[in-house]
Structures are given as structure tokens and as C-alpha cells.
Amino acid sequence: MTTFTEEARSPENREPDSDRLTMETPQTGVVTPPAPSAAEARTEAQATQLPPVPNLGLPTFRQDGDTKESRPPLTLREIRKDNRVRVYIAKGNEQMQAIGYTEHGHRHAGIVATIARSILIALHHEERTAELAAIAGYLHDIGCVINRKGHVEAGALISFTILSDLGMEPLEIAEVIGAVGNHEEPYGEPINPVAAAVIIADKSDVHHSRVQNTSPKDYDIHDRVNGSVRKSFLHVDPDIKQIRLALDIDTNIASVMEYFEIFITRMTLCRKAAERLGCSYRVSINGQDV
Numbered sequence: 001m002t003t004f005t006e007e008a009r010s011p012e013n014r015e016p017d018s019d020r021l022t023m024e025t026p027q028t029g030v031v032t033p034p035a036p037s038a039a040e041a042r043t044e045a046q047a048t049q050l051p052p053v054p055n056l057g058l059p060t061f062r063q064d065g066d067t068k069e070s071r072p073p074l075t076l077r078e079i080r081k082d083n084r085v086r087v088y089i090a091k092g093n094e095q096m097q098a099i100g101y102t103e104h105g106h107r108h109a110g111i112v113a114t115i116a117r118s119i120l121i122a123l124h125h126e127e128r129t130a131e132l133a134a135i136a137g138y139l140h141d142i143g144c145v146i147n148r149k150g151h152v153e154a155g156a157l158i159s160f161t162i163l164s165d166l167g168m169e170p171l172e173i174a175e176v177i178g179a180v181g182n183h184e185e186p187y188g189e190p191i192n193p194v195a196a197a198v199i200i201a202d203k204s205d206v207h208h209s210r211v212q213n214t215s216p217k218d219y220d221i222h223d224r225v226n227g228s229v230r231k232s233f234l235h236v237d238p239d240i241k242q243i244r245l246a247l248d249i250d251t252n253i254a255s256v257m258e259y260f261e262i263f264i265t266r267m268t269l270c271r272k273a274a275e276r277l278g279c280s281y282r283v284s285i286n287g288q289d290v
Helices: 038-048 076-081 083-098 106-122 127-139 151-165 170-180 193-204 221-228 256-276
Strands: 229-237 242-249 280-285
Touching (some): 083 106, 083 151, 106 127, 106 229, 127 170, 193 229, 193 256, 221 229, 221 256, 256 280
Parallel strands (some): 242 280
């Protein structure tokens, strides 16, 4: 990129005052007016300048994609403090509760963020990649503030707006919103390690504490399956390249078959995500591989 600078001329290099006299061009005999002084040129330039553009609070980007002001990388801690994030996730969960869905609020967001980061750290990915997975994990269901249907696409767009306002670099925004936009079956794909980690983390949060329906007699199959899970562990073994979800289920509440009735497509997506991370994927229920 070419940079234009104004050279400071030393006194000995300045044009003599006689140069400011009217001169006759030998070739044509045309009289040339004297060149304006530096002060006069600045005054004339200032008079022709447009008024400054008002500051609308939007980030300004250079040609290389970085923000004008040098900022440290955005972290999950800062994301969680943003009032929009706090309100949208909370209100989104209110919608989920109103239509009888399991918890999709700050509890779920925090668990998915922690697990997504831990998966990539365990598999020796860069710390910044793991942090982006944590951010995407926290934001992945934020689109529920609009509607459960289409919440994946809505969440990616909401995340784009928030992260842009907070000054995240475009390349990192692309990683995060790509993960948010691909976390749900049947159309989600583990397009990169960040997306793969979020997929696995999201589907591993199966637990009785997610049930929001206070009346067991009104439980649907999702409530029964989540309500039956007493313990849920995700094990990542980098030595044998294996990711294993281990569940302890109370079969008096829901059967193993009921679990697979609603989770088979999710487990298929998790297998693809694990393969994207170079691992196999296993599920065990009450100590038995299934």
C-alpha cells in the first residue's frame, strides 16, 4: 500500500523569496502568477473541506480489516457483560418456557461455552480458537429471542451485530457466526473446529436441571428424557482421539429407546463433528456402550 507523506523542508531547501515574484515563461511569454505560500494553501484547502461525518458509534475499518483503534481480542467475559446478550438470552428462554421447551437460558449458554472451550483445549487447539468456541457456544441460542423456528439464522445475525459493535475482527466474527449458524440439525454442518466443538457441547447438555415444566404429568418426551438423566459427562481423550458422552439415566422415568428416539439425529451430527476434530464419537448409558 502506497503512503503519501508531506516532507518537511529544511531552510536551505526552501525556495527563495524571489521565486514568489511574477515570472515570465521564456517559451510563451505568458505571465504566471506567484505560487501561494504554504499558509495560504492550507487556508484554501480548509475552506473547501466537507464538514466532518458525525460519529454514530460504529466501528471504523481499515483496508486490512482491522479496526482503527487497536483493541485487545474480545473475550467471553466481555460478551457476558453486554446488556443485549444478557437480555436477549433471558427473554429467549422465556419464550422456550412458554412453549414447553427445556431451558435455553444463561445456564445452558454457560455450560455449552465451557464445554466447547474445553474440547478444543483438550485436543491442543490454539487458545484463541478455543475462546472463539466459547463465545459461539454462549451465543448459539440467542436467536430464540425472536422465535424457536429460524433461531439458528436469527442468532447468527444478532451475534454479527453485537460482535461488530464490540469491535471483534471480521475474520473472528465469521468463525463465530458460522458456528452459531451450524449448530442445529438437520442442516448444521461442522464447518470448522469452532463449529464442531459447539455442536458437541450443545448436544451433551442433557440433564434433569434443564426441565422447565413444573408438572411431571404434563411432560412430553423431551421432558422425560432430560428429566431421566441424573449425571452427564463428556470425556475427551486426546491420546486415543475419542470423545465419549456418558449418561446415567433413571429408566423409571424414560427408557433408553426414548432417548434415541429424539437424539438419533443429534448423535449423527455429533459423530460428524467429532470426525471434523479427528476423533471418534461414542455414547454410553448406565455404563454400557450403545
